Amino acid sequence: MYLYPKWIRIWHVINALVFLILIVTGLSMQYTDKENATYVVGFAKAVRMHNFAALILVINYIFFVCGNFLSKNGSYYRISRKNFMPDLIRQYKFYSSGMFKGEKHPFPVTEERKFNPLQKITYVLALYVAVPLLIISGIGLLLPEITITTIFGISGLILTDILHITMGFFLSIFMIIHIYTCTLGHKPTSLFRGIITGYHVSEDE
Amino acid sequence: MKLFMFRISILLALISLFSFSSSGSPRFDTVSDTLKDTMKETVKATVVFVSPFAAANDRCFKCHGQDKYTYTNETIGREIKDIMCSERIIRKKEFYSSNHKSFGCTDCHSEEYTKFPHAGTLRMEQKYICLDCHGGDAKFAKYHFEEIDSEYRKSTHFKMENDGFSCWKCHNPHTYKISVRNATNLKETIEYDNSICLNCHSDYSRFQLLSDKAEIDLIKEHDWLPNQASHFANVRCIECHTKINNNIPVSHQIRPKAEAVRLCNECHSQNSILMASLYKFESKVQRRDGFFNGIILNASYVIGANRNEYLNLISLGIFLVVLIIIGVHIAFRIRNKSKTIKEK
Secondary structure (H helix, E strand, O other): OEOOOHHHHHHHHHHHHHHHHHHHHHHHHHHOOOOOOOOOOOHHHHHHHHHHHHHHHHHHHHHHHHHHHHOHHHHHHOOOOOOHHHHHHHHHHHHHOHHHHOOOOOOOOOOOOOOOHHHHHHHHHHHHHHHHHHHHHHHHHHOHHHOOOEEOOEEHHHHHHHHHHHHHHHHHHHHHHHHHHOOOOOOOOHHHHHHHHOEOOOOOO | OHHHHHHHHHHHHHHHHHHHHHHHOHHHHOOOHHHHHHHHHHHHHHOOOOOOOHHHHHHHHHHHOOOEEEEEEOOOOEEEEEEOOHHHOOOHHHHHOOOOOOOOHHHHOOHHHHOOOOOHHHHHOOOOOHHHHHOOOHHHHHHOHHHHHHHHHHOOOHHHHHHOOOHHHOOOOOOOOOOOOOOOOHHHHHHHHHHHHHHHHOOHHHHOOOOOOOOOOHHHHOOOOOOHHHHHHHOOHHHHHEOOOOOOOOOOOEOOHHHOOOOHHHOOOOOOHHHHOOOHHHOOOOOOOOEOOHHHHHOOOOOOOOOEHHHHHHHHHHHHHHHHHHHHHHHHHHHHHHHHHHHO
16 A cells, blocks of 8 residues: 655655754763763764754755645544544553454554554654744754743743753654554564555555 | 821831841841842942042043043143043043042052153053052952962963063953852853953954954854854853863963863863853852752853753653563563464
8 A cells, every 4th residue: 555655755764864863963962071072973063963954854844744734644643532532542452462462453554544543643742742842942042042031030041951852852752662663563674664665564465 | 196106106117127127037048148249249339439539539530531631731821622542541430439449549650640741751650460469468368369370470461471461451450340250140240251351352453562463353263163142142251261270260371272172062061161160159059950050050051061960860761661661562572473473
């Protein structure tokens, strides 16, 4: 089943690479000390790489949002209130026990439903909540002169930075879980193949 | 009338009670010592200072305290108005709020200056340097003037002493006001201290008085610095251009350009050098909300130096939990797979 058009695959691969660079350079800035001054990439290089990668991330994100708006891909992210919690619980039960008992996938991938309920909520939170917050706070850190100096007596830069590193951290955790759950396809490699070739291989195929 | 007097006495009683409780209240005791000092300094500064030499000094300020001055040329018998050379202007207000405000002009300058026109030879008078008054004096021991002097002698500025470099090139004796750094006045201190450097380093005509070097474009020279404007506004030049000496409040050993700090992690790290320089005044104070080098947070934010201990621990915890869950899930999948193979 052809599920991932070329533009999504291009967006996805750029996003993945840029995210890796941002994680590594972000960690380098936050945790490099004098004793390990060249830890991963070193502070000065990390700042330049982080800023450049962030710019690509923003352009790529705008491309993604526009693509979703103009194509039917956006509809995959629409969450219906109907059976919201029961569906989430069903999917969770499948991952935590059902799949070990040989149960069938409760929400198999179809052309109308690319994501299961758990995927959908995490993707929406990651792409429509965390990434915009990450970008806004990142702009605040890139241009500290435009950042609000104090918010309720606390430095605006501290709050901006905490928001930025918290979002960065959650997105890093998301990335780890995302990569792992991608091994839960028909075969451990089939979902990875899917995002490269564009064709999804389901259990029934 | 009785009621009016009663109300007045109640009001007075309340005022005295309030002033008593605020002067000796435990609330005041919670304010840090540095803040108390600043408050005292502010109170002192607002009290109008009256110099014992006011009348004598006014004779000098009459001409040297303003841009224009007037004198009578006795040869031609006319009153002449002239412009005072900017280098010779000392603003009365600035002088009387400076550290040297209690002095009379002729304490440091020749008595001969009281005569007008001043004799040309007076320009050759030997000027005092800081140590002439402050050296070996127990009253000034806490400022370590001798150590400042020995640091200055190792400094790159000292090499220009024969060309006319002296303490006064940075510290104007007529306006110098010691600025005690604290959490509330840090930005002003940074601006004040940097203006001392920029006085020559961004004014080529002054720079040329001491050096034959070509004009330095400071913005271009610091091109490599990310967020240049933010760095210039939040740290002092001396943070990177001096060698730290823990015994004196402000390092005076200016190092040559090649030895300036260029490694970001000197400041952007848990053991940031800023804690031994700009934030030395309260470096022992640690905020209780888990931020490393927390005192920096009162005025600024330094990536890498202001990590939060609790956030570090929480993120590490979440990361480990995620890895454990994935590990357990993988283990179940492997067990399940081998079970299925066996069954087949």
